[in-house]
Amino acid sequence: MTALTTSQQPDPATPVASINGQLISWTVAGLPLWDLGVVAGAAVTEAGRTYAGRFLYADQHVDRLLQSLQALRFPDIPTRDSLLQATQQVIEHNFPLLPPGSDLGIVLFSTAGGNATYLGHHDSQPMTVVHSYPLPFELWRKSFVSGVRLTVSTIRQIPADCFPVTLKVRNRLHWWLADREADLKSPGCRALLLNRDGSVAETSTSSICVVRHNRVATPAADVLASLSSRLVETLCEQSGIPFE
Numbered sequence: 001m002t003a004l005t006t007s008q009q010p011d012p013a014t015p016v017a018s019i020n021g022q023l024i025s026w027t028v029a030g031l032p033l034w035d036l037g038v039v040a041g042a043a044v045t046e047a048g049r050t051y052a053g054r055f056l057y058a059d060q061h062v063d064r065l066l067q068s069l070q071a072l073r074f075p076d077i078p079t080r081d082s083l084l085q086a087t088q089q090v091i092e093h094n095f096p097l098l099p100p101g102s103d104l105g106i107v108l109f110s111t112a113g114g115n116a117t118y119l120g121h122h123d124s125q126p127m128t129v130v131h132s133y134p135l136p137f138e139l140w141r142k143s144f145v146s147g148v149r150l151t152v153s154t155i156r157q158i159p160a161d162c163f164p165v166t167l168k169v170r171n172r173l174h175w176w177l178a179d180r181e182a183d184l185k186s187p188g189c190r191a192l193l194l195n196r197d198g199s200v201a202e203t204s205t206s207s208i209c210v211v212r213h214n215r216v217a218t219p220a221a222d223v224l225a226s227l228s229s230r231l232v233e234t235l236c237e238q239s240g241i242p243f244e
Contacts, residue, residue: 010023010024010025010093011025012093013097014026014027014097015093015094015097015131015132016089016090016093016094017029017090017129017130017131017132018086018087018089018090018129018130018131019127019128019129020125020127020128021078021082021085021086021128023089023090023093026094026131029129029131031111031127031129032114032127033118034114034115034118034119034124035111035113035114035115035127036111036112036113036114036115037109037111037112037127037170039115039118040112040115040171041169041170041171041172041173042074042111042112042170042171043109043110043111043112043169043170043171044065044068044069044072044074044109044110044167044168044169044170045065045107045108045109045168045169045170046061046062046064046065046107046108046109046168047061047105047106047107047108047168048061048105048106048227049103049104049105049106049135050091050095050103050104050106051103052103053091053095053103053104055087055088055091055106057227057231058084058087059084060227061106061108061227062080062083062084062087062108063080064168064225064227065083065108065109065110065168066078066080066083068167068168068169069110071164071167072112072164072167072169074110074111074112074126075112075113075126076113076125076126077110078110078128082128083108083128083130086128086130087106087108087130090106090130090131090132091104091106091132094132098134102134102135102137103134103135104132104133104134104135105132105133105134105135106130106132107129107130107131107132107133108128108129108130109128109129109170110126110127110128110129111126111127111128112126113125113126113127148190149186149188149189149190150182150189150190150191150192150203151182151185151186151189151190151191151192152191152192152194153178153181153182153191153192153193153194154181155174155177155178155181155191155193156193156194156195156196156201157174157193157194157195157196157201157202157222157223158174159195159196159222160221160222165201165222165223165224166222166223166224166225167224167225168224168225172204174193175191175193175204176204178191178193178204179191179204190203190204190205191203191204192208195222199219200219201219201222201223202219202223202224206228207219207223207224207226207228207229209229209232214241214242215241215242215243215244216232216233216236216241216242216243216244217243217244218232218233218243218244
């Protein structure tokens with residue numbers, strides 16, 4: 001990668017992002033217009049958060065990202081160690097900039113490289129990015145206090161024979177459309193997507209777990225391979241609560 005210009009050099013007082021292993025000021029970070037992550041939504045992503053500055057389940061998030069990149073046959077897949085190192089560097093720089101009591105949202109993503117038609121050649125470098133943002137707790141306060149209302153959307157989950165919906169990707173237009181429809185139907189609602197057979201799938205930002213008759217149930221297939229659902233399953237097992 002070419003050296004950073006003076007305007008791109010990280011300022012100790014401002015947040016940074018990591019792009020292909022190099023720290024850069026968050027204010028000037030971005031993707032090229034010809035990148036397939038922009039042109040085609042060809043990007044695999046992970047999202048997590050810190051707790052008191054510690055990235056919970058960092059290993060699992062990185063492993064799931066790598067598994068998704070391999071499943072989609074993205075080129076030039078980054079190494080596990082490089083992703084963990086970049087994530088730690090971003091957290092070590094950005095967390096101390098937060099006010100007391102705050103924490104970071106952590107985002108990792110990799111793109112499929114450049115669009116050959118735009119560039120006129122096939123020799124382009126995929127972009128692997130790690131960045132963070134202050135968690136907007138005040139924005140979520142009402143949801144924490146009162147819960148989130150869901151409404152069933154007319155837009156269905158993408159069938160698994162069209163796309164591997166177990167993978168976490170940036171191509172999320174159907175979720176965006178579903179949430180817009182839900183809000184128009186009932187302001188403040190989020191969309192609950194169903195599969196084509198009418199079974200429950202998930203929402204745009206979370207998996208679904210249902211508590212009924214002292215049991216916890218979640219969709220078994222055709223949904224994101226959710227780390228949160230795995231954690232719920234583990235907690236249920238430890239507490240002797242049936243999980244299915």
